[in-house]
Amino acid sequence: MTKTNALRLLDAAGIPYETREFVYDEADPCGHADPALRERMFKTLVTRGERRGPLVFCIPVDQELDLKKCAQAAGDKRVEMIHLKELLPLTGYVHGGCSPVGMKKKFPTIFDETAILYDAIFVSGGQRGLQMAVEPEALIRFTDGVCADVIKD
Numbered sequence: 001m002t003k004t005n006a007l008r009l010l011d012a013a014g015i016p017y018e019t020r021e022f023v024y025d026e027a028d029p030c031g032h033a034d035p036a037l038r039e040r041m042f043k044t045l046v047t048r049g050e051r052r053g054p055l056v057f058c059i060p061v062d063q064e065l066d067l068k069k070c071a072q073a074a075g076d077k078r079v080e081m082i083h084l085k086e087l088l089p090l091t092g093y094v095h096g097g098c099s100p101v102g103m104k105k106k107f108p109t110i111f112d113e114t115a116i117l118y119d120a121i122f123v124s125g126g127q128r129g130l131q132m133a134v135e136p137e138a139l140i141r142f143t144d145g146v147c148a149d150v151i152k153d
Contacts, residue, residue: 004126005092005102010134013142017132020122024096024129038062041122041131042115044098046091046107049076054090056109056143058100058123063112063151073110073148099124099132100143109145111136116147 003011010017020037041061047070049055055074057065071079088094091103100109100123115121115136123139125132140147 002127004099004130006099006124006126007132009102010132010142015134015138015142017134018120019125020131020133022129022131037122037131040118040120040133042111044100044124046082046087046098047079048082049074050078052076052108054082054105054107055079056100056103056107057112057150058109058115058121058145059112059151060114065150066152069148069150070110073146073150074108093124093126094128097124097126097128097130099126100139100145102126106144109140109143110150111140111145111147112151113147113149114151115140 038061042058043061045057045065047055052074057070059065067079071077084095091098093099118136120133121136122131122133
């Protein structure tokens with residue numbers, strides 16, 4: 001396995017993690033991941049706030065963002081998803097391999113409040129098919145993130 005920027009940054013910060021690799025499928029990005037891990041898998045989504053600019057959200061992989069809740073959590077008037085073509089130039093990551101760690105710039109990051117219910121959550125390790133398991137509170141601190149209710153009811 002090649003060390004990604006996300007893994008190198010966690011190494012440098014002394015934050016322990018474990019990695020899991022799986023076959024990436026565009027139709028179901030987590031479809032080949034171990035089913036026992038899916039409930040702890042969080043996807044990284046990038047939005048743009050009307051006032052605050054790019055915002056990063058980490059939510060359970062089987063959930064959807066509630067953009068009104070996102071705007072409220074971010075202290076913005078309105079939030080919308082960025083266009084897919086903007087993802088790589090903005091973050092340095094491709095769709096399906098976007099990690100909350102190691103983007104080109106540090107953007108405000110908000111984790112769904114359910115993240116802290118687990119001993120470890122899985123987020124992208126910075127490339128398709130690579131997940132890293134990290135203690136959520138350590139990950140939230142490292143990203144200067146916060147927790148909020150941001151998923152659809």
